[in-house]
Amino acid sequence: MKFAVTLGNVGRTIECRADQTILSAAVGAGIDYPYACASGNCATCISDLKAGDVDLLPYGDGALSAQLRSQGKTLACRARPRSDVEIVWLGRPRA
Amino acid sequence: MNADDRALARQAACQALLREARAIEAAHGITPAGMDRMRQLVIGLAQQGDTLFPDADFAPPQAYGRNHLLDDTTDAQFALYLTVTLPGKESTPHDHGIWCVNAGLSGSELQRFYRRTDDGSRPGFGTVEEIDRAVVSSGTAIAMANHDIHATLTTGDRPSRSLALYGYALNRFPEVTFFLPEFGTVRTLPSRRPLVRA
Numbered sequence: 001m002k003f004a005v006t007l008g009n010v011g012r013t014i015e016c017r018a019d020q021t022i023l024s025a026a027v028g029a030g031i032d033y034p035y036a037c038a039s040g041n042c043a044t045c046i047s048d049l050k051a052g053d054v055d056l057l058p059y060g061d062g063a064l065s066a067q068l069r070s071q072g073k074t075l076a077c078r079a080r081p082r083s084d085v086e087i088v089w090l091g092r093p094r095a
Numbered sequence: 096m097n098a099d100d101r102a103l104a105r106q107a108a109c110q111a112l113l114r115e116a117r118a119i120e121a122a123h124g125i126t127p128a129g130m131d132r133m134r135q136l137v138i139g140l141a142q143q144g145d146t147l148f149p150d151a152d153f154a155p156p157q158a159y160g161r162n163h164l165l166d167d168t169t170d171a172q173f174a175l176y177l178t179v180t181l182p183g184k185e186s187t188p189h190d191h192g193i194w195c196v197n198a199g200l201s202g203s204e205l206q207r208f209y210r211r212t213d214d215g216s217r218p219g220f221g222t223v224e225e226i227d228r229a230v231v232s233s234g235t236a237i238a239m240a241n242h243d244i245h246a247t248l249t250t251g252d253r254p255s256r257s258l259a260l261y262g263y264a265l266n267r268f269p270e271v272t273f274f275l276p277e278f279g280t281v282r283t284l285p286s287r288r289p290l291v292r293a
Contacts, residue, residue, distance in 0.1 A: 027278050036282040037273045039187045041160070044284065058159035058183040058249075066157050 003081040007031060008050065008088035016081050021057070022047075023076040034091035038077045040064070044091050045076040052085030098152070105147045109166040112140050113173050116260060125194050125262070130238040133196045133260065138236045141198040141258050148200055148256070153177055155254065159184040167264045174264035179256050180204065180249040188223050188246040188276070192269040193262040198236035202255035205230055206237050209244040209274070221281035223274045231257055244274065 001018040005025060016025035023045055026033040036044040040059025049072050056064075057078040064075050076089065096104065115136055123129030140147075153163050160180040167174035177200075188209045197206070209223040223244060229237050230250070239245060241262070249255045263269070271284040 024277060027280075035275075036271070036284040037187060037189065038275050038277070038282075039185050041186055042271070042273075042284050044282075058181065058185065060160035060184070061157050062160075062162070064158065 003052075004084040005081060006084075006086040007033075008086060016085075018080060018082070020080060021077055022054070022079045022081065022085065022087060026076065033076060034089055035077055040075055040078040043075065045089065046091065047074055047076050047079075047087050047089045048072055049074045049079075050086040050088060052087075053082040054079035054085060055082055056080075096146070101147060101149075101152065105152075106166065108140060108143065108147060109175050112136060112175060112260070113166060113168055116173050117168065120262075125240055127240075130194065130196070130240060133194075134198070134236045134238040137196045137198040137258050137260050138234070141200050141236070142234070144200060144233070148177060148258075150256075153179060153256075155179060156181060159249075162259070162265060164264075165258075171264040171267045172262065174261050174267075176259045176261070176265070177256065178259050179254055180247075181254050182249050182252055184247075184249040184255075186247045188244050188274040190242050190244045190272045190274075192242060192271065194239060194241050194243075195262065196236055196238045196260045197231050198258045199232040199234065200256040200258065201233055202249065202253050202257075203230050203232040203251045204255040204257060205248045205250050207246045207248075208239075209246070211244065211274070219280055219282070221274055222279060223276065231255075 002015045004013050005016045006013040014029045034044050036042045040063050043063040059078045119132045163177040165175045206229045207225050208227040210226050212222045212224050270286050273282045
């Protein structure tokens, strides 16, 4: 199953498999999404989930607090879509 | 031992460990012999198990992983943590720049070790290959030198709890370099220095 993921920062919509993270799909599509650890520990890829649902692979407390998650923040490296999604990254791409 | 007495005993034991770690580094440096002594030192403290480090004294993660600072030196050159991670918690291969020792209390964590296989000439890109692996559980420990590359995965069906001794406090790491095999890329997380003490 695939979902449409719209990346607000660059105004592009890409396909993301249900078993794929949004970061993986974005990098695979040639998008310079900000990331570092890609395993839910550093929060470089922290993003605003503007619309849609995701589930999250395991991540560390220091990367995404329960409070931030309740405010709609997510980690692109851990987030797998469960619907079509609109997302905006909050960090800066690599210089 | 009640909770207050245990906290005092734990603090004394952790402070003693940090003093000994500093003495080992001064005497042996970050050499294989020095790191083996560090490893034995942390295993020794971990063998205190529930006497000093019961579950009740350390909150579980809100998500999947939490580091509890046990103690550090005033210059933050040595720091000891109790780390709790839940099954499935992982890290990609990374070089955190500074040596560390990780000794198991309970549960199990798979440690994979890597070497870089490219020449680093292409900024942002890099490759690694696995060269060794070990499981950290009660009674076992791993020691890594500065710039060793490793990845972790909490395995089994219960939380992994371990003691982690670093050559810097976590918020003083020089920088952390992540190798992403899926993308063939390298990304560096800048240091979060300077440490600000209350």
